[in-house]
Amino acid sequence: MGLTEWAAPLAESILAEPLPRRWKHCLGVAQRARTLAPILGPDAELLEAAAVLHDIGYAPDLAKTGFHPLDGARYLRDVAQADERVVRLVAHHSCAWMEAEARGLREVLEEEFPHDSAGLDDALCYCDMNTTPDGTPTNPVDRVNEIAGRYGEDSLIGTFIRRAEPEILAATARVLDRMASAREAVRQPT
Known part of the structure; x- marks a missing residue:
């Protein structure tokens, strides 16, 4: 069984009933992850698995610290015995630091969770910040505005997301540059 075939049912079992909107978001993030396969090579499945699992720490049964990347990563490591790279991606998604x-x-x-790969961190941030809470495509500026508006500009999350916005935009630009380079390489004769 591949990582994605393992990850998707696990995420669904944790999120679909208590947090259906969050589940839709995770499905959308995973769908976006599939579009990055041309630049990820053998890491494409790893990214898709992390994408579908990235928000499981919001689930009421998993939320211990109130910091969903840490709660999700601890569950994946301690209970689900997930691939270590998936765990680290979940722990560090979307500027979690x-x-x-x-x-x-x-x-x-x-x-607890050392960083893995800047390129994969960028890719997961891109997928997350280009997907609405309902799982549809968006852009990172609108996504950051939506998050700040939902939580309140002066809240911990509102302040964090505004602080993270330049890095979110930079990660998106790096991913888009890699995609453009991959498309250009396909067009170039060998």
């Missing part, structure tokens, strides 16, 4: 810092959890996050 900045929110961890705001919560006083950055040291804990980085000690």
Whole structure:
């Protein structure tokens, strides 16, 4: 069984009933991840698995610290015995280190879950920040505005997402540049 065939039913069992909108978002993020296969090569399935699982830490049964990347990663590591790279991607998705810092959890996050790959972190951030809460495509500016509006500009999440916005936009640009280069390479004669 491949990572995606393992990850999708697990995420569905955790999110679909208690958080159906969050589940739709995760499905949309996974769908977006599939579009990046041309630049990911053998890591395409890894990204798709992390994409469908990235928000499981919001599930009421998993939420222990209130910081969903950490709660989700701990569940994946300790209970689901997931692939270590999937766990680290979930732990660090979408500039999680900045929110961890705001919560006083950055040291804990980085000690338990060392960063894996900047390129994969960028790819997961791109997928997450280009997908609405309902799972449809969007752009990172609208997504950041939606998050800040939903939580409130002065809330911990509102402050974090505004602080993370430049890095989210930079990650998106890096992914789009890689996709453009991949398309150009296909067009070039060998």
